[in-house]
Amino acid sequence: MNEAYRSGCPINLTLEVLGDRWSLIVIRDIMFGNRRHFRELLQNSEESIASNILADRLKRLVERGLLSREDDPSHKQKGIYSLTEMSIRLVPIFAEMGAWGRRFMPVSEELSIRAQLLEEGGRPLWEDFMEELRVLHLHAPRDPAKPSVFDRLRAAYLEVVARNAAAADAAE
Amino acid sequence: MNEAYRSGCPINLTLEVLGDRWSLIVIRDIMFGNRRHFRELLQNSEESIASNILADRLKRLVERGLLSREDDPSHKQKGIYSLTEMSIRLVPIFAEMGAWGRRFMPVSEELSIRAQLLEEGGRPLWEDFMEELRVLHLHAPRDPAKPSVFDRLRAAYLEVVARNAAAADAAE
DNA sequence: TCAACTGCTTGCTTTTTGCAACTGGTTTAA
DNA sequence: TTAAACCAGTTGCAAAAAGCAAGCAGTTGA
Incomplete structure (x- = not known):
């Protein structure tokens, strides 16, 4: 339980969640590119995100409520990432x-x-x-x-x- | 000369300049708090920025045209940081x-x-x-x-x- | 003259990023 | 039926960045 934010300023809090070089890139690709699977996000990445960073960001964004993940019924291994109201x-x-x-x-x-x-x-x-x-x-x-x-x-x-x-x- | 940006996407380019945990905090304090000197930015920092990080960010933001720095005529050591059209x-x-x-x-x-x-x-x-x-x-x-x-x-x-x-x- | 203040810098540890190879399971097509 | 391609990640390691505490030389005001 270390939800210790640096401050209660809205700018700061937004930055604490999204202020890195990849989070908004991932959301952008889902939002504007409609990329919903891990591989789509990885291989079509204009900025060449590394797979471990992508995995980490997806995990973090899901944890923080900016994305949701569900299984793709058409393929046992595929996951589908979706935007939430928060990211929309x-x-x-x-x-x-x-x-x-x-x-x-x-x-x-x-x-x-x-x-x-x-x-x-x-x-x-x-x-x-x-x-x-x-x-x-x-x-x-x-x-x-x-x-x-x-x-x-x-x-x-x-x-x-x-x-x-x-x-x-x-x-x- | 390694101005190799990851891509020409406007979102990405904005993120390459501002996408870290401190740059926008510094600009915010200058913009909304009217803090213009190093010490003001350091000591009144709601989020407790470290002095070396602050020094680095100010330097980078000046280099990239988001801030300007001039000497304070009232004190030989003081510098005054100002916003530019880009940061405004x-x-x-x-x-x-x-x-x-x-x-x-x-x-x-x-x-x-x-x-x-x-x-x-x-x-x-x-x-x-x-x-x-x-x-x-x-x-x-x-x-x-x-x-x-x-x-x-x-x-x-x-x-x-x-x-x-x-x-x-x-x-x- | 001396304490307080100025904008930083230095040295060090911890955390994050980045790269490349790899994994175990799944689906597809021959 | 079997091999190749595809799936979502993981792992190990090196490099870069962030964070912390202390220090520094020059400046100012009492």
Whole structure:
């Protein structure tokens, strides 16, 4: 029982849970990449996370309520990691971090198009996206009339990838 | 020359600069506590940062453009640390982190009243606050008609402190 | 002149990160 | 039926970072 936090400041407490170089990366990949299995997170990792770090982070995030893990009925060894309400509510933080990174850091076009859409869409879009994540991860009922933010983000990303690939081909 | 970032993703790049347990704490204390000297940051630290870590973070943050340092004309040894436009633009991230921490972590009332005001004030308040930080840290011209967000945050904080101290006295 | 204060630095131990190889079990396809 | 590929991690070790306590030279104010 050593739940001794450094202080009761909300910024500090958020940092104590998420303030390392990998936790938010893992959540980002689950949230925006819809990667739900260990191998998916490991092998598609843009930043090349090591397997022991990934295992440790998944464990910690589950312990702290930011992820949940259940067995995949289709495969005895597979586990499915899902977001929780706690991590779904990180969407505004991701959106603000994406906006800040886009403004001040040397981002690549491909990997920042989604951040751009999220920034331009503002809070209403974030709310739609969070509602969608609840459907996907918390088995919440889905409103079939609403177009998917997730699909829009992915379509925009794939479009940039395709355009850049075509431009690269043309340049050869 | 090893500016080899892990990836060009804006979330990742933000994390590579700020994703550790102390950088944002230091910036928070300069931003919300208006601590501008080394000793102020060290001795008033709610989370008890060690002096070598503080020295290292200040150096890194200056190198990366998140802080600037100038000599204090009133004392040959004193340095004054200031925010830059880059760190002033972290206000929305701090506001969202504060809101998240308040919702999901065991925050103390005293240390979260400012986060509450920032959350309730929303983006217009954040903009006012950023403009004020520019006056304070970037020597930007000040609009004398505007009431200070900084003062309002501090007043709210001191009020909670005083109220709780009075309640503690009464309980004895 | 001397105590207190200034921004750090040093030396040391503990903890975390990172790398690479490996494990035991499961599924798939020949 | 059996071998190859896939599954979620583990293990052992080296390197880097964090944390702690003490110390330092220069500066200031009484």
